[in-house]
Amino acid sequence: MTESFTIAPVIDVAQMTQDSRPSEREVVFDIHDLTVSYGRVTAISGVDLQIHRNVITAIIGPSGCGKSTFIRCLNRMNDLVPEARIEGQILYQGSDLYASGVDPVEVRRRIGMVFQKANPFPKSIYDNVAWGPRVLGMRKELDERVEKALRSAALWDEVKDRLKKNALSLSGGQQQRLCIARAIAVEPEVLLLDEPASALDPIATSAIEDLMHQLKREYTLVIVTHNMQQAARVADLTAFFSLEVDETRRSGVLVEYDATSKIFTNPSDKRTEDYVTGRFG
Amino acid sequence: MSRYHRRRLMNRAMEVLATVAALVAVAVLVVVVISVARRGAGAIGWDFFTKPQALFGQPGGGIANALVGTALLVLLATAMALPVGVLTAIYLTEFAPRRLAVPIQVVIDVLAGLPTIVIGIFVYALLVIGHTQSGYAGAFALAVIMLPLIARATQEVLLLVPGTLREASLALGVRRWRTVVGVILPSSVGGILTGTVLALARAAGETAPLLFTSSIFANTVQTDVTKALPNIPVLIFTYSEQPDPALHQQAWAAALVLMAFVLVASLAAKALLARSRRKLAR
Numbered sequence: 070m071t072e073s074f075t076i077a078p079v080i081d082v083a084q085m086t087q088d089s090r091p092s093e094r095e096v097v098f099d100i101h102d103l104t105v106s107y108g109r110v111t112a113i114s115g116v117d118l119q120i121h122r123n124v125i126t127a128i129i130g131p132s133g134c135g136k137s138t139f140i141r142c143l144n145r146m147n148d149l150v151p152e153a154r155i156e157g158q159i160l161y162q163g164s165d166l167y168a169s170g171v172d173p174v175e176v177r178r179r180i181g182m183v184f185q186k187a188n189p190f191p192k193s194i195y196d197n198v199a200w201g202p203r204v205l206g207m208r209k210e211l212d213e214r215v216e217k218a219l220r221s222a223a224l225w226d227e228v229k230d231r232l233k234k235n236a237l238s239l240s241g242g243q244q245q246r247l248c249i250a251r252a253i254a255v256e257p258e259v260l261l262l263d264e265p266a267s268a269l270d271p272i273a274t275s276a277i278e279d280l281m282h283q284l285k286r287e288y289t290l291v292i293v294t295h296n297m298q299q300a301a302r303v304a305d306l307t308a309f310f311s312l313e314v315d316e317t318r319r320s321g322v323l324v325e326y327d328a329t330s331k332i333f334t335n336p337s338d339k340r341t342e343d344y345v346t347g348r349f350g
Numbered sequence: 351m352s353r354y355h356r357r358r359l360m361n362r363a364m365e366v367l368a369t370v371a372a373l374v375a376v377a378v379l380v381v382v383v384i385s386v387a388r389r390g391a392g393a394i395g396w397d398f399f400t401k402p403q404a405l406f407g408q409p410g411g412g413i414a415n416a417l418v419g420t421a422l423l424v425l426l427a428t429a430m431a432l433p434v435g436v437l438t439a440i441y442l443t444e445f446a447p448r449r450l451a452v453p454i455q456v457v458i459d460v461l462a463g464l465p466t467i468v469i470g471i472f473v474y475a476l477l478v479i480g481h482t483q484s485g486y487a488g489a490f491a492l493a494v495i496m497l498p499l500i501a502r503a504t505q506e507v508l509l510l511v512p513g514t515l516r517e518a519s520l521a522l523g524v525r526r527w528r529t530v531v532g533v534i535l536p537s538s539v540g541g542i543l544t545g546t547v548l549a550l551a552r553a554a555g556e557t558a559p560l561l562f563t564s565s566i567f568a569n570t571v572q573t574d575v576t577k578a579l580p581n582i583p584v585l586i587f588t589y590s591e592q593p594d595p596a597l598h599q600q601a602w603a604a605a606l607v608l609m610a611f612v613l614v615a616s617l618a619a620k621a622l623l624a625r626s627r628r629k630l631a632r
Contacts, residue, residue, distance in 0.1 A: 149517070151448065174520075177520060178522065181522070184518065190533055191537055192536075201522040204524050204532060205522075205523065251518075252521070252522070257523075
């Protein structure tokens with residue numbers, strides 16, 4: 070780690086998220102000195118970050134700075150990469166996510182994820198949403214659960230008459246909302262979104278962003294995006310990651326973490342300023 | 351001659367050579383089909399399919415018993431090889447760590463290349479010596495031949511299933527096995543069936559393993575798998591060694607039937623595969 074690295078200042082969450090009550094502002098993820106490497110390549114190093122309940126946290130930064138790597142650590146999706154090594158600590162609601170007794174499958178059940186490219190199953194719209202609950206033993210009132218998830222994902226009105234149709238017949242934006250519905254149908258506590266709108270047109274993107282504002286009431290959301298306007302529109306807090314290059318290696322680091330308005334109007338770090346003003350990245 | 355011309359000529363010559371080679375390959379099949387058909391077609395008729403083999407020295411008769419026996423042998427072999435082959439492929443693509451997957455892969459490839467006569471002797475030593483020839487011993491030998499073919503084909507279609515679908519399922523907190531059963535297998539059923547049909551077509555014509563395990567059989571329709579089952583490959587082999595020209599003709603006719611089956615099965619497999627590809631491709 071080089072000297073220039075700034076630790077994020079203590080953030081007064083209460084001030085930035087006026088609509089949340091004090092009890093809801095607890096820390097969901099408490100991340101200490103997180104370093105992730107794939108084989109001999111370090112993806113991110115020394116990340117310290119706290120993620121708060123019922124708040125939208127955006128992760129922004131240039132390509133290759135480890136945004137996706139970071140978010141994939143939060144639900145242990147990186148376990149699926151054989152070479153990945155994770156050091157440091159991630160506390161989820163106070164308990165170590167990577168402790169030896171923790172079942173990664175259970176972690177993923179409680180912390181849902183939506184991916185960059187919409188990836189509906191080649192099944193019907195209904196089955197896409199119902200499959201998770203069915204497999205996980207939430208068979209009671211399945212129809213109601215499916216409807217609720219599709220309503221939460223703002224998709225119900227568009228698909229209610231063709232639930233038995235193949236999900237692949239939906240448009241890209243609809244498919245992505247279906248993936249969100251699928252993720253929330255199993256009632257996760259947190260929803261991680263890895264560039265959920267990067268493959269969508271502006272109208273579909275706007276629908277997803279509206280949806281995120283809705284979902285914030287019930288879920289804690291973390292979104293990775295390389296679209297700064299999107300972060301500015303949706304996020305309460307924004308973390309800026311950058312790529313730090315020295316002679317021997319390069320790795321992603323957390324440069325600055327603060328209220329979104331501060332990151333975009335009055336950043337404390339020169340590198341953040343350069344990025345948000347479009348001087349690089 | 352300039353270099354330019356030499357290269358151009360070389361290119362032209364190689365193209366012609368490759369074309370000729372491809373034509374030869376096609377010609378071999380055409381010649382085989384025509385010569386078999388010419389010699390055997392005369393024996394094919396209703397009786398040929400519906401009557402069992404004639405008693406020794408009697409005229410007429412058909413291959414009904416061998417058809418039934420081959421069908422039984424091949425179905426039984428498929429029943430043995432399909433689950434093991436599919437599970438092996440699932441293990442290799444979905445569960446095995448690399449350091450185990452690689453050696454197992456090599457073993458399967460070796461098994462696929464094993465001479466069928468070796469498999470025949472092995473099953474003969476294992477199941478026939480001390481007992482008798484039997485349908486299940488024959489089916490087992492055929493299953494050994496089918497297993498690596500099915501495993502390989504299944505593996506290939508499992509690898510075609512996009513990784514994003516696995517991720518989607520695992521991110522829901524679904525266990526790997528449920529992901530395999532609920533998401534991956536349904537997307538690859540078509541390909542697995544294709545591989546199975548091809549393996550089945552291959553097994554239907556295998557002779558060497560059956561010479562050891564199911565070659566001394568009655569000339570009546572036989573469905574008891576604890577006894578040797580009549581079958582087409584061995585029938586062709588024995589008839590071709592007889593002095594009677596009528597039996598020679600029947601051997602050719604049986605060969606024609608076998609070939610037609612393999613052809614139909616291959617075409618069916620191709621159609622199945624095309625359908626399943628379309629389904630996966632959105």
